[in-house]
Amino acid sequence: MGTTLLILGVALWAGAHLFKRLAPAQRTAMGEKGKGAVALALLGAIVLMVIGYRMADPVWLWVSPPWMTHVNNLLVFIAFYLFAVSALQTGLHQRIRHPQLSGFKAWAVAHLLVVGTLQGVILFGGLLAWAVVSVILINRANRDWTRPQDSAMWKEGVAIVGALFAMLVVGQIHGWLGPWPFGG
Template sequence: MGTSLLILGVALWAGAHFFKRLAPEKRAEIGEAGKGAVAIALLISIVLMVIGYRMAEPVWLWIAPFWMVHVNNLLLFIAFYLFAVSGLKTNLHRRIRHPQLSGFKAWAVGHLLVVGTVQGLILFGGLLAWAVVSVIVINRANRDWARPPEAPMWKEGVAVVGALFLMLVVGQIHGWIGPWPFGGA
């Protein structure tokens, strides 16, 4: 039951995100109400993923070596940094067309490295596949990309500090509701 809910949650997440790209006429026809429907679908998908992941009996495929936690944490820092790059429109955003999706992919890969269960593979592998396909779909739909304007250098520093702060806060919350993400405990 848990695995089915997990798969349903990942599929709903992908479907809700692809709705705008794969059915633009239908999305335009729905108008502003479509945004609310997509938001509700995304919320339901997250709930299904969390419940399904927690309900599924772990079937171990591999055990990550202890040092892999540090590789995971580096990838997660990169993920938080890329989200900050997108929000602040730093100079790195001039080089990376999809910093949020790139950060999401780093997050998924990091988790795949340390969570060696079938449900981890379904969750993080499924979300990684969604992010990869999203980049392809967006790039095919919008071939012309106008690079953002040059940004002041201080934004890079703010992005690094913000990413570090968010990583620590999210890591603490992760430790309260799941495994401690920083190793050692």
């Protein structure tokens, strides 16, 4: 039952996010109400993924070596940094067209490296697949990309500090709710 809920949650997450890209006329016709419907679908997806992941009995596919935790943490830091790059419109944003989706992909890969269960593959592999498909669909729909203008160098430092702070806070919460992410 847990695995089924997990699959439904990942599918609902992907469907809600891709709805705008796959059915733009229907999404436009929904107007502002559509935003609320998508938000509720995403909330439902998160609930299904959390409940499904926690309910499912782990089916181990591999066990990662202890040093892989450091690779995971580096990729998660990069993910947070890329989200900060997007929010602050730093200089790196001029080189990366989709920093948030790139960060999301880094986060998913990081977790695939250390969570060697079937449930981990369904959750993180499914979310990685969604992020890859999203980039492809966005790029097809908007072939012309206007690079953002130059930004102040100080924004890079703020992005790094912000990413580090976010990682520490989220890591602490992760440790309260699940496994301690920093090893040891």
